[in-house]
Amino acid sequence: MTYEEFCKQGSFSLEDLLAFAYGNLVDDRPDGFDARLPAPPFLMLDRILTITSEGRQGRIVAEQDIRLDAWYFQCHMPGDPVQPGCLCVDAIWQLLGFYCVWRGALGAGRALGCKNVSFNGQIRPYNRCVRYEVDIRRFSHLKDSGASIVIGDAKVFVDNELITEITQAQTGVFSGIVYPDYPKHSRNSVGGMIRS
Numbered sequence: 001m002t003y004e005e006f007c008k009q010g011s012f013s014l015e016d017l018l019a020f021a022y023g024n025l026v027d028d029r030p031d032g033f034d035a036r037l038p039a040p041p042f043l044m045l046d047r048i049l050t051i052t053s054e055g056r057q058g059r060i061v062a063e064q065d066i067r068l069d070a071w072y073f074q075c076h077m078p079g080d081p082v083q084p085g086c087l088c089v090d091a092i093w094q095l096l097g098f099y100c101v102w103r104g105a106l107g108a109g110r111a112l113g114c115k116n117v118s119f120n121g122q123i124r125p126y127n128r129c130v131r132y133e134v135d136i137r138r139f140s141h142l143k144d145s146g147a148s149i150v151i152g153d154a155k156v157f158v159d160n161e162l163i164t165e166i167t168q169a170q171t172g173v174f175s176g177i178v179y180p181d182y183p184k185h186s187r188n189s190v191g192g193m194i195r196s
Contacts, residue, residue, distance in 0.1 A: 003028050007102060012048040020098070032106035032146075034178045037094055041071045044091035045132075051102060058103075058136035060095050066127045066158075073125050083123035088130070088164045089114065092154045095134055096171035103139055105148030105173035110194060112149070112170035121163030131157040137168070148173045 001009070006026050009016075019025035021037040037043055048062045066083075073081035090111070097109030123130060134154045141148045149172045156164035172194075179188040 001026060003030060003033070007104060009102075010052065011050055014046045017043065017045055017048070030106060032175050033101070034108045034175075035097060035101040035105070035173060036108070037098060042090075044087055044094055048095070048098070051099065053103060053136070053139070056136075056138050056140065058099065058139065060099055060132070060134040060136070060152075062091075062095055062132045062134075064091065064130045064132075066123060066125070066129065068125045070125070081125050085117075085119045085122075085164065088123075088132075088156045089117055089166060089169070091130075091132055091156075092134060092152070092166055092169045093171050095132060095154075096136075096150045096152055096169060097173065099134075099136060099152075100139070100148045100150050100171060100173040103141075103148070103150075105141065107147065107173045107175035108178045109171055109173050110177070112172050114166050114170065115168035116166070118165045119163065120165075121158060121161060123158050123163070127158045129159060131160075133157070134169075146175050 003026050016025055017037060021039045021043060023036060044064055045062050046065050050061045052059050072083050076084050093111035132154060134152045136150060136152045139150045151168055151170050154166040154169055155162055174194055177188060177194060
């Protein structure tokens with residue numbers, strides 16, 4: 001698809017998300033279009049049902065199918081398999097980063113934090129579907145640095161039961177931070193403070 005089509009599309013399939021993760025979704029990527037989603041098995045989404053914006057706000061609804069043989073059930077915890085709650089938080093960061101790029105941000109995404117996380121349930125091997133509902137509180141493009149920041153509140157449901165609430169989750173998209181020549185020792189091979 002073209003970059004213009006990408007920025008106007010209101011839903012994304014698993015095929016779309018995988019293509020985005022591998023950098024193949026947009027044929028005419030503008031310079032600086034470096035963002036990616038994690039590839040499986042760390043991709044925590046199977047589809048984005050809706051993605052919308054209105055001014056500086058918006059909404060994303062996405063789903064993940066639960067698989068009996070998911071990698072995290074094999075190691076967390078033996079004899080008591082449960083999806084780690086932090087993966088629900090990471091799914092929200094993944095969605096927020098995707099939202100930034102969908103809104104026109106250029107660069108690569110990084111999770112920036114969240115205010116509160118409340119776990120009230122769990123995801124087990126025989127659950128069927130996780131739904132992520134994210135209300136975008138504010139999207140900002142910082143003209144001086146070229147960075148973009150998004151803040152959202154999220155609810156996570158498993159088989160239609162609310163199990164997690166996350167407030168003020170934050171993700172940013174920054175230019176000049178990708179490390180495409182891994183494992184070569186180069187400019188971005190060492191972490192630390194993000195300076196864009």
